[in-house]
Amino acid sequence: MATPHSPLQSEACPIVQVIDRVAGKWAVSILIAATKAPVRYTELERNIPGISRRMLTLTLRNLERDGLLVRTVYPTVPPKVEYTATDSARELYRHLVGLTEWAERHQPDIIQARIAYDREHATAA
Numbered sequence: 141m142a143t144p145h146s147p148l149q150s151e152a153c154p155i156v157q158v159i160d161r162v163a164g165k166w167a168v169s170i171l172i173a174a175t176k177a178p179v180r181y182t183e184l185e186r187n188i189p190g191i192s193r194r195m196l197t198l199t200l201r202n203l204e205r206d207g208l209l210v211r212t213v214y215p216t217v218p219p220k221v222e223y224t225a226t227d228s229a230r231e232l233y234r235h236l237v238g239l240t241e242w243a244e245r246h247q248p249d250i251i252q253a254r255i256a257y258d259r260e261h262a263t264a265a
Contacts, residue, residue, distance in 0.1 A: 158206060161202055162203075162206075164199070166188065166191055166195055166196070168236065169187075169188045169191075170184060170188070170196075170200065170203060170209075170223075171208065171209075171225065171229055171233060171236070172233065172236075173187065174223050174224060174229065175225040175230055175233040178222040179223050179224075180221065180222055181200070181221055184196055184200075184223075200223060203229075204223075207226055208225065208226055208228055208229040208232065209223045209225060209226065209229065210224045210225075210226055211223055212224065
């Protein structure tokens with residue numbers, strides 16, 4: 141097992157952080173929207189059910205920081221701000237689509253495995 145300061149832990153830490161960040165339900169929704177077309181803050185706020193303004197702002201900043209979104213401010217009154225997916229985000233989107241397709245194909249198997257596991261472990265308890 142890796143110690144907190146081992147080389148393996150140091151290498152994995154940024155990877156785990158990025159995967160945790162893009163795997164969240166808010167980030168996925170934002171990335172999907174921004175991959176289709178540039179998107180404005182208010183569009184995201186309207187189209188992502190349950191997201192708070194604070195969470196939307198934090199998620200947008202983190203995705204921008206990770207190089208997955210580009211924030212463009214247009215000098216209008218009031219200022220117009222758009223978020224656009226980067227090439228890295230578009231590549232990530234293709235992988236997310238693949239993961240979604242895999243999950244849909246294997247959903248019945250996963251459900252059956254969970255039922256069997258729960259049945260087996262319920263009798264053991």
